[in-house]
Amino acid sequence: MKKMSKTARSNLITYGIVILAYVGCEIWMRFGNMSSLMKGLLVPLCVYAILAVSLNLTVGILGELSLGHAGFMCVGAFASAAFTKCMEQAIPVPTVRFIIAVLIGVVCAGICGILVGIPVLRLRGDYLAIVTLAFGEIIKNLVNAIYLGVDSNGFHLSMKSMLALNMEADGMVIINGAQGITGAPSDSNFTLGIIMLLITLFIVLNLINSRAGRAIMAIRDNRIAAESIGINITKYKIMAFSISAAMAGAAGVLYAHNLTTLTALPKNFGYNMSITILVFVVLGGIGSIRGSMISAVILTMLPEMLRSLDEYRMLIYAIVLIAAMILTWSPKAIELRERYSPLKLLRRKEKEVQ
């Protein structure tokens, strides 16, 4: 049989890294003394890895800049958390409830992706970055102004205050404006997070190496040429962008179900978050799915690991960002990496043996 293709092998390595990390963490948790800080980080690590992979689909594969990824995450988080809070009694099994919540979050974020994409992706240039930036901020502020409740008469929605909902005595507030959603059960766990990360990787990696993925990358590399060979530019741009948005929604679901209180703050769903995700992608390598996943994990862990250094920790974080940037992108570093890459050294040895 022919040897496995290069991409297939590379994809297997990516899945392998995730599974090894999972097994390692599980063993550490069972038999070692994992700190509670580390335990608390496991699900967020999955969240950020999914976000980085999904943004890489937009930035690296489609070649468009999105500065509002946290907005799609926010949509997924709130849609699914509202669902879980409503259905806490109706669906008693947490895993089933979580799977339905994921589907709801994915669909809502995906629809937002399509709605943003349809007008914007028809344009040429950096309009997507501007519009998604605005979208993220609008969603965050909108969520802070929504009051949603349910009672025996059905759902009540208001943009003013909780009292304006006019609910019966048995009513339950689902979204309480700026106070967000409180008391929804935390259905997610590390295993579910890893499964979701694997599914995200599976979708993105398989998409890239298929007919649609090639079309998307062709549009990135040369729009005019792609059109000249009969590729429907708008269709594939919207497809890639909405898939990316839907996966950000999935990350939002995971994020929301790891918390007891979900609020939309600038810190978690604001502009800063979108930029942080972009930093993961740029440092991990634009277009490199595995790289963005690893950089998301390292850059999320780093500030937490450096906690003992107090105020110096953001300084060190910044230095690491710069160093990583140089190591990833400077031509000299790329040359050195290629010369001393372990795979290549191995191959050279093989040749010598032969």
Added chain:
Amino acid sequence: MSMLEVKNLGISFGGLRAVDDFNLTIEKGELYGLIGPNGAGKTTVFNMLTGVYKPTDGKILLDGEDVTGKRTIELNKEGIARTFQNIRLFSDLSVLDNVKVALHNQKEYTYSTLTGILRLPRYYRLEKEMDARAMELLEVFGLDKEADYKASNLPYGKQRELEIARAMATNPKLLLLDEPAAGMNPNETQSLMNTIRFVRDKFDMTILLIEHDMKLVSGICERLTVLNFGQILASGDTAEVLKDPKVITAYLGE
């Protein structure tokens, strides 16, 4: 019936009449040249034929069918493929993928996005067939050994040939080549001439090309149209057109 028939084609950009009353008839299997000084409107004609610009007046008939005003994608599906004056490859894709992506609209290689993501058996079967078809085309152009290279790493002459291979993968009726020999050295030009002639003979392809290299034009084009200031200066058999005193003054110099 002619493969391409262009009648009274014209386009204005604001007050500028870029191309006026342009007529052209190309028979199936013909190698036709379009020449003229810089700014004469040759590439504008190409852009109208491929739907990049909508002609202000006139008609384009492809294989007897009126295709005037259709969009680029539709025209490609109708059977018009082109290359570009400044090379436009998918530079980060491999040579093989550059050709495979051009098989996009071939019915026999089409599968849904979901089939691709879920890796159904149909995906593996069609990808294998696509690989075979793409390799076949690359072999025709002598690029099969470079199939795994990144397209931007190919030498210049080979990039030009890859662009033609990519255009051929869309299974066209009419191939438009926009200055295929631009920037090539004499050896590369010679090899390109052989390739173009070979493509015409092997696939019985109809080819319209823009070119400044007179050796190439007189070497392979059977008929010529000369464009000057957006209007036809002369057209007919290559040898006769190139002897025309009007053409010599306007284009070739004294």
